[in-house]
Amino acid sequence: MRFSYYAGCSLHATAREFDLSTRALCSRLGIELAEIPDWSCCGATAAHSTSHLLGVALAVRNLALAEAQGRDDVLVPCAACYHRLVTAKKEMAENPRVREQVLKVVGHKFTGQVRVRSLLEVLAALDTEHLGSRVVRPLGDLRVACYYGCLLVKPPAVTGFDDPEHPQSMDRLVRITGAEPLDWDYKTECCGAALGVANEQVALKLVRDILEAALQAGADCLVCACPLCQSNLDARQSHVNRAYGTSLKLPVMYFTQLLGLAFGIGERELGLDTLFVDPRPALAYGSAKKA
Amino acid sequence: MARTGVFVCWCGSNIGGVVDCAAIAAQAATFPGVAYSVDYKYLCSEPGQNLIIQAVREHRLDRVVVAACSPRLHEETFRKVLVRAGLNAYLVEMANIREHCTWVHGAEKERAQQKAVDLVRRAVAKANRLEPLFESSIPVTKRCLIVGGGIAGIQAALDVADAGQEVLLVEREPTIGGNMVKLDKTFPTLDCSACISTPKMVAVANHPNIRLYTYAEVEKLTGYIGNFEVTIRQKARYVDHDRCTGCGTCWEKCPCKVPAEFDVGLGHRKAIYIPFPQAVPNKPVIDREHCRYFTSGKCRVCAKVCPTQAIDYGQEEKIFTERVGAVVVATGFGLFDWSRVYGEYGYGRYPDVITGLQFERLVNAAGPTGGKILRPSDGNIPRTVVFIKCVGSRDEAKGRNYCSRICCMYTAKHALQVLEKVPGARVYVFYMDVRAAGKGYEEFFQRAVREGAVYIRGRVSKIFRDGRRLVVRGVDTLLGRPVEVDADLVVLATAVEPAAGAAETARLLGVNTDRDGFFQEAHPKLRPVETHTGGVFLAGACQAPKDIPDTVAQASGAAAKVVGLLSRDQLSTSPMIARVNEVLCTGCFLCVPVCPYRALAPKKISERLPGHPLREREVVTVNAGLCQGCGACNAICRAGAIEVRGFTNEQLLAEVDALCL
Numbered sequence: 018m019r020f021s022y023y024a025g026c027s028l029h030a031t032a033r034e035f036d037l038s039t040r041a042l043c044s045r046l047g048i049e050l051a052e053i054p055d056w057s058c059c060g061a062t063a064a065h066s067t068s069h070l071l072g073v074a075l076a077v078r079n080l081a082l083a084e085a086q087g088r089d090d091v092l093v094p095c096a097a098c099y100h101r102l103v104t105a106k107k108e109m110a111e112n113p114r115v116r117e118q119v120l121k122v123v124g125h126k127f128t129g130q131v132r133v134r135s136l137l138e139v140l141a142a143l144d145t146e147h148l149g150s151r152v153v154r155p156l157g158d159l160r161v162a163c164y165y166g167c168l169l170v171k172p173p174a175v176t177g178f179d180d181p182e183h184p185q186s187m188d189r190l191v192r193i194t195g196a197e198p199l200d201w202d203y204k205t206e207c208c209g210a211a212l213g214v215a216n217e218q219v220a221l222k223l224v225r226d227i228l229e230a231a232l233q234a235g236a237d238c239l240v241c242a243c244p245l246c247q248s249n250l251d252a253r254q255s256h257v258n259r260a261y262g263t264s265l266k267l268p269v270m271y272f273t274q275l276l277g278l279a280f281g282i283g284e285r286e287l288g289l290d291t292l293f294v295d296p297r298p299a300l301a302y303g304s305a306k307k308a
Numbered sequence: 309m310a311r312t313g314v315f316v317c318w319c320g321s322n323i324g325g326v327v328d329c330a331a332i333a334a335q336a337a338t339f340p341g342v343a344y345s346v347d348y349k350y351l352c353s354e355p356g357q358n359l360i361i362q363a364v365r366e367h368r369l370d371r372v373v374v375a376a377c378s379p380r381l382h383e384e385t386f387r388k389v390l391v392r393a394g395l396n397a398y399l400v401e402m403a404n405i406r407e408h409c410t411w412v413h414g415a416e417k418e419r420a421q422q423k424a425v426d427l428v429r430r431a432v433a434k435a436n437r438l439e440p441l442f443e444s445s446i447p448v449t450k451r452c453l454i455v456g457g458g459i460a461g462i463q464a465a466l467d468v469a470d471a472g473q474e475v476l477l478v479e480r481e482p483t484i485g486g487n488m489v490k491l492d493k494t495f496p497t498l499d500c501s502a503c504i505s506t507p508k509m510v511a512v513a514n515h516p517n518i519r520l521y522t523y524a525e526v527e528k529l530t531g532y533i534g535n536f537e538v539t540i541r542q543k544a545r546y547v548d549h550d551r552c553t554g555c556g557t558c559w560e561k562c563p564c565k566v567p568a569e570f571d572v573g574l575g576h577r578k579a580i581y582i583p584f585p586q587a588v589p590n591k592p593v594i595d596r597e598h599c600r601y602f603t604s605g606k607c608r609v610c611a612k613v614c615p616t617q618a619i620d621y622g623q624e625e626k627i628f629t630e631r632v633g634a635v636v637v638a639t640g641f642g643l644f645d646w647s648r649v650y651g652e653y654g655y656g657r658y659p660d661v662i663t664g665l666q667f668e669r670l671v672n673a674a675g676p677t678g679g680k681i682l683r684p685s686d687g688n689i690p691r692t693v694v695f696i697k698c699v700g701s702r703d704e705a706k707g708r709n710y711c712s713r714i715c716c717m718y719t720a721k722h723a724l725q726v727l728e729k730v731p732g733a734r735v736y737v738f739y740m741d742v743r744a745a746g747k748g749y750e751e752f753f754q755r756a757v758r759e760g761a762v763y764i765r766g767r768v769s770k771i772f773r774d775g776r777r778l779v780v781r782g783v784d785t786l787l788g789r790p791v792e793v794d795a796d797l798v799v800l801a802t803a804v805e806p807a808a809g810a811a812e813t814a815r816l817l818g819v820n821t822d823r824d825g826f827f828q829e830a831h832p833k834l835r836p837v838e839t840h841t842g843g844v845f846l847a848g849a850c851q852a853p854k855d856i857p858d859t860v861a862q863a864s865g866a867a868a869k870v871v872g873l874l875s876r877d878q879l880s881t882s883p884m885i886a887r888v889n890e891v892l893c894t895g896c897f898l899c900v901p902v903c904p905y906r907a908l909a910p911k912k913i914s915e916r917l918p919g920h921p922l923r924e925r926e927v928v929t930v931n932a933g934l935c936q937g938c939g940a941c942n943a944i945c946r947a948g949a950i951e952v953r954g955f956t957n958e959q960l961l962a963e964v965d966a967l968c969l
Contacts, residue, residue: 182651200657202772233775 020092020139021083021131022050023102025059027095032244034288038273039094039136041282045151046143050092053082059098060105062211073115074122076105080133081125094136094273096243100168102133103175135169137242137272138178141186148193153281155195159300161275162199162231163187164241164250167207181205187242187272194279201234203227210249217256224250225257228265237299238268240275247271251293268296310436313369314345314428315360317352317376319406324349326410327421332375336428341436343367352382357389364393371435375403375428396440398883398954403431426967433966437959441883446933448534449633450474450874455526455817458486459856460848460863461638462508467867468636469517473874476630477512478521478540483587485509486640490570490665492672492679493725494856495717496752502586502674509588521628523593529635529817532907532933533843534879536635540628546594547580551618554582554590558610558619566598568676572666574684575676580610580619584674594619634843634870637827638863639813641849644700644707644803652770653699653800659685660778661771661798664718671725681729683797686776690796693726694780695719695737696768700803702740708803710824713853715801716743720753722799723761735761736793738768738782746855764791771798804853817844818906826852837866840936841905845869884954885935886942890915892949893927899941899950900928907934908941 028036043050058064058075065072080102083091093099109116109129120127140148165184173181182205188198208227209220227250231239241247251269258265270292277287278300289296314336318324329347336345344367350356351374363369372395374386379402387397405424413420452468454461457479465477477484488494489509491501512518524542531537547558564579577583579599580592600607601621611619643665647656654661660683662670673679683690697715700707716739723735742763744750757763768782780793806825807813814821818841820828827850830838837845847863848854854862873879890913900908911929916922928941928950941950942957951957 180651183655183657202654202770206770230772 018047018139019049019051019088020090020134021086021088022052023056023059023079023083023091023093023098024052025056025093025095025098027097027244031248032095032271034291035094035244035247035271035273037286037288038271038277038282041286042140042273042277042280045280045282046140046148048092048139051086051088053079053086053091055082059095059101061097061101065101070115070118070122072101073105073108074119076101077109077119077127078123078125080106080131081123081127084128084131085125089130090132090134090139092134092136092139094242096135096166096168097245099133099135100176106131106133107175135176135178135242137169137186137190140276141179141190145189145193148190148276152194152279154279156275156279156300157195159194159196160199160235160237161191161196162201162234162236162239163191163204163272164208164227164231164239164246165204166241166243166246167205169242170205187240190272190276191240194275196275196279199231199234199236201230201236203230208246208249210245213249213253218260220249220253221257221260224253225261225263225265228254228257228267229263232265232267236267238270238275238296240270240272242272254294266294268292268294268299270296310341310371311343311367311369312341312371312373312432312435313360313363313367314339314342314373314375314432315351315363316345316347316405316428317356317374318347318349319376320349323376323406323410323424326414326417327405327424331421332405332424332428335425336373336375336432339429339432341371342432343369351376352385357385357392360386360389361393364390364395370395370399371438372400373403373428373431373435374400375405375424375431377406378402378404378408396442398441399435399438401431401435401438403427430963430966433962434959437956437962438954439956441953443880443883444932445878445880446532446534447878448874448876449536449631451476451630451632452634452636452870452874453478453526453529453536453538453630453632454636454638455813456486456638456640456848456850457481457484457512457520457522458638458640458848459488459505459508460640460850460859461486461636462505462512463860463863464636464638464847464867464870465512465518466508466515467864468870468874469515471867471871473517473871475515475518476521476538476540476632477518478524478526480523480525481583482523482545482581482593483509483583483589484512484520484522485584485586485588487665488856489584489586490572490672491668492675493721495721496746496748498721498724502672506586506588509586513588520589522589524628526813526816527627530906531631532931533841534633534873535933536632536843538630538632538635540630542626542628543593544596544623544625545592546596546599546619546621546623547592548618548620548623549589549591551616552591552614553616553618554592555615557613557615559592561609561613563607563609564598564600566595571669571676572663574662574666574669594621634845634873635817636845636847636863636866636870637813637817637819637839637850638847638866639807639810639850641804641853642807642810644805646699646707646800646802649706650699650800653696653768653798654771658771658773658778658798659683660690660796661800663800663802664715664722665802667722667799668718671722671729679729681726681797688796689730690726691730691732692734692736692793692795693723693730693797693799694768694778694793694795695722695735695799695801696780697737697739697801698767698803699800700805701801703803708805708824710853711743712801712804713743714804714855716741717746717749717752717855719799719801720744720756720761723756724759727756727759727761736780736795737761737763738780739763739765740767746857766791804849807850810850813850817841819844819846826850837862837869842933842936843873881932882937884937884952885932886930886937886939886950886952888928888930889949889951890927892947894947894949895926895928896946897926897928898944898946902940902944903935904938904940905934905936907931907936
């Protein structure tokens with residue numbers, strides 16, 4: 018399998034470990050990634066909330082470059098990037114006025130043929146047995162809360178690869194590692210990352226609710242597929258503890274890191290050491306339970 | 309040459325205020341075939357009608373054109389006028405210069421005048437070619453088929469039978485009673501649903517004019533108004549109902565437990581069962597799918613314990629054919645399956661999120677909990693109950709566009725029942741609007757509010773689990789802020805939708821369905837119980853969501869129509885139906901599948917052409933009882949062999965020529 022790879026800005030900075038673990042995982046699975054040359058911002062958050070045209074144009078620029086690269090599908094790990102790219106593609110197909118404007122602004126040829134696929138969607142579509150055969154270090158009965166966030170599976174008319182209210186794709190992948198995905202109700206709740214700067218009080222409450230729901234369901238750790246969710250849920254735990262007098266300490270990892278561990282990839286290669294809440298005690302505990 | 313009279317009506321100022329009727333009449337006098345023309349203020353009035361009769365006699369007119377309103381309104385009136393004038397009723401043609409002209413072109417008087425003249429010219433061209441038509445008569449079989457044994461079917465059956473006509477009542481479940489007998493109490497009077505419906509069920513069973521077919525379905529309906537033939541398939545019950553006394557030993561001893569349909573999955577029944585204690589007939593059937601004998605070949609416990617040897621594992625389904633003159637469709641409703649689409653309410657994964665019908669069984673003294681309101685998950689008494697209305701109703705994105713009409717009232721009733729049965733209980737109702745338009749309904753809703761039900765205007769966005777409780781998160785649109793309610797039990801008012809298999813029933817009975825799948829009445833206001841198929845009537849929620857009072861009223865209405873039909877010995881049929889020119893018909897039968905009334909069928913004729921021996925071939929034939937004169941066959945016939953009387957090709961072409969040449 019070959020993909021045009023759109024990592025986006027997060028994966029080159031705060032979410033480096035998502036990029037590392039994605040590349041490590043893909044190389045083991047024989048998925049070839051070619052980063053889109055001269056890629057730019059996807060238009061998330063700042064751009065699309067101030068100018069609709071800018072939000073679409075930035076995304077389309079990247080898709081046009083991917084088309085020029087000559088590969089069929091664009092692989093996007095980041096949920097926000099993924100959401101922007103699929104939304105823009107749909108907008109171009111359905112809104113001729115916007116399409117005309119955007120093509121003028123972007124100045125590249127864009128046919129709309131290119132498919133945008135989220136990393137989660139691609140991995141979940143792989144053969145379960147094929148993935149299972151790669152597992153060299155089963156994760157015991159580690160109890161994992163899979164957190165999809167708001168952008169990956171909603172709105173279904175745009176994303177559409179999993180159920181918008183009760184998604185299962187990440188749960189299926191986690192089950193392959195031998196860990197136990199939990200049935201809990203906050204899978205698609207907003208984590209408040211976008212309000213983290215503007216109105217932190219709101220974000221703190223949302224983070225607390227999600228983490229407490231995961232703990233109540235019995236989670237040893239939480240996995241997600243979005244750099245914004247990950248940093249928000251991981252780094253803000255100490256703020257939450259200060260604000261609410263709680264003592265939350267729940268490891269928040271990327272699902273790619275969890276899969277990578279099960280595939281026997283080294284902790285450093287997966288960037289496990291860069292997380293705020295150290296997941297290693299929980300992982301050791303998971304293996305210990307099994308032993 | 310025809311001698312046609314043209315009569316232009318002012319309809320007060322409706323027509324006369326826009327166009328110059330006298331000028332239209334004067335111009336009409338110059339059209340070919342017109343022997344006389346005149347205008348008048350109100351032609352449908354008594355003096356107006358007499359004016360036409362007098363003119364026919366004085367000027368020896370043999371065709372009449374009335375330029376006035378829509379033929380749907382007054383064509384019948386003027387046909388009667390022609391009969392009084394001594395002419396055939398079908399020699400009148402109407403030019404609709406009101407709805408088609410002055411009402412819509414009031415702002416452009418000159419062009420309206422021109423259009424009115426054109427419409428009259430068209431009508432004259434057709435009138436000149438009209439032929440006298442004659443009605444024929446068909447006999448009536450004095451027996452009525454009623455499909456569906458819910459409260460609608462029961463009421464219709466009793467009314468028709470009381471009027472002295474014979475009734476066949478077909479019900480697909482093992483008992484009649486439908487949805488109403490599952491309910492606990494009925495709004496707004498709170499009388500016990502079973503107490504008012506089971507006596508009617510017994511009356512049906514005992515009525516000398518009613519024959520009951522339970523556990524049976526209509527398999528085929530052929531024929532036409534007054535002369536239907538119905539095929540009924542009765543499923544094998546594996547119990548000989550002539551021998552069975554309904555003692556109950558078999559279902560006490562049966563070792564197989566199955567979730568009970570009657571309790572909407574909340575309770576259990578046995579594999580040999582009666583759905584509920586007052587079932588009619590009060591004799592069991594064996595559910596072959598779950599019966600241990602049928603699934604594993606061993607058991608036969610019921611046969612061993614039966615004191616009358618009524619168990620018959622070898623019983624086979626029975627087919628009955630009957631002739632009937634009228635049909636009442638009363639197949640009722642089903643409930644929207646919320647668990648398929650409402651992921652935010654848990655896709656049915658939370659046992660304490662139930663539907664309104666399940667709540668009815670919970671609160672019913674004969675239900676699985678003996679009338680105690682208990683949580684399905686742990687059997688505890690819920691202290692806080694949240695009701696969510698419009699689950700699937702008025703929801704274009706996930707459910708149906710329409711309002712289900714009954715939910716506001718039964719939710720108010722449920723709220724009252726919780727407050728009454730659980731002391732200190734808290735009740736919250738999330739609603740979009742409260743629609744309480746019915747006798748005593750608003751007062752009933754206000755009573756629920758007075759007794760302590762908290763109504764929150766807004767939608768619920770999500771239900772979470774919080775340990776053993778549920779958290780209902782929604783928005784209060786009156787306060788303009790989000791709300792969260794901790795609940796022990798959540799009750800969803802799910803949308804009313806057509807009964808399972810309604811589309812198949814419609815096809816079988818030749819009834820149209822509306823965009824939502826409910827059966828289509830002939831006219832939404834003036835023919836609410838008739839269908840477009842003559843002799844087939846509608847009753848109850850199969851036509852649209854309805855509460856019990858409206859259902860019973862419509863059932864009695866349908867019964868009145870049936871009795872009116874069956875009281876006649878013969879029916880006259882409209883002559884404006886298709887006619888086949890057998891010489892031209894090639895027997896391609898393209899017309900047969902396009903006929904929406906199934907009125908066309910092949911038949912054999914023998915014909916002798918000069919110089920050829922006698923030969924047999926097939927042509928199409930029209931069933932005068934079924935044909936409604938729609939003209940679909942006329943349009944598809946390649947040989948031009950089918951015409952509709954009153955709309956012949958010659959007449960239509962004359963109209964086109966008059967307008968376009």
